[in-house]
Amino acid sequence: MRLEAENLSARRGEDLIFVNVSFKLAPGEAMVLTGRNGSGKSTLLRVIAGLLRPETGRAVCVSDADGEARPAGEFSHYLGHRNGMKRELTVAENLAFWKSFLGDIGGGTGLSVEEAAAAVDLSGITHLPYGYLSAGQQRRFAMARLLVAHRPVWILDEPTAALDRKADAMFEGLVRRHREAGGIALAATHQPLGMDGAQTLEMLGFDGVELEYSA
Numbered sequence: 001m002r003l004e005a006e007n008l009s010a011r012r013g014e015d016l017i018f019v020n021v022s023f024k025l026a027p028g029e030a031m032v033l034t035g036r037n038g039s040g041k042s043t044l045l046r047v048i049a050g051l052l053r054p055e056t057g058r059a060v061c062v063s064d065a066d067g068e069a070r071p072a073g074e075f076s077h078y079l080g081h082r083n084g085m086k087r088e089l090t091v092a093e094n095l096a097f098w099k100s101f102l103g104d105i106g107g108g109t110g111l112s113v114e115e116a117a118a119a120v121d122l123s124g125i126t127h128l129p130y131g132y133l134s135a136g137q138q139r140r141f142a143m144a145r146l147l148v149a150h151r152p153v154w155i156l157d158e159p160t161a162a163l164d165r166k167a168d169a170m171f172e173g174l175v176r177r178h179r180e181a182g183g184i185a186l187a188a189t190h191q192p193l194g195m196d197g198a199q200t201l202e203m204l205g206f207d208g209v210e211l212e213y214s215a
């Protein structure tokens with residue numbers, strides 16, 4: 001399965017934020033979005049995740065088996081600035097909710113809640129209310145959401161902002177393993193994050209965008 005963006009443009013309010021963004025990512029490939037604050041990185045990621053409607057174009061996942069193209073959002077995990085967890089529920093209840101709500105899509109199987117907690121180095125505290133945890137622990141469990149339900153495309157918006165270096169290294173390992181298993185990663189990030197050999201898409205705001213390889 002591959003991810004294809006064709007002539008994407010998006011508007012926020014009155015303004016066109018970017019135009020004619022096209023790229024293709026095959027299994028195991030990755031792309032890093034760069035550009036100054038406000039250049040449209042988050043907007044593009046949200047369009048690909050299906051959370052914002054594009055002004056033109058489409059983002060699809062194309063099956064290798066039959067060539068069928070389906071909206072990319074159906075095959076994607078989106079990890080944005082917010083963690084998407086309820087403070088009053090325990091960690092286990094939050095992750096169990098996401099596991100059943102998202103389900104497995106794209107041929108793989110998600111980890112159990114405890115396996116996912118172990119993968120983010122936080123075994124043994126999933127019985128605690130999410131709101132009791134430190135900001136860093138909360139972010140790690142937001143990352144565990146990517147593991148409990150299988151999605152071939154990971155869309156990551158500054159996923160490790162405000163985390164310590166150990167957490168960066170842990171998340172880098174998760175992204176690397178995801179790609180080794182044939183997953184695709186798309187991220188706005190200033191960290192390495194296991195994105196070796198990634199394409200780079202430089203967002204230039206209203207002036208348009210440039211696509212180049214940085215391998």
Ligand SMILES: Nc1ncnc2c1ncn2[C@@H]1O[C@H](COP(=O)(O)OP(=O)(O)OP(=O)(O)O)[C@@H](O)[C@H]1O
Pocket residue numbers: 012013017035036037038039040041042043044203
């Ligand atoms: N909800 C909104 N309504 C109107 N305009 C918005 C909205 N959200 C963002 N914008 C505008 O869209 C443009 C692109 O914002 P976006 O968040 O995509 O940029 P970014 O490259 O991710 O920035 P940063 O690096 O600061 O996170 C900015 O000019 C911003 O002001």
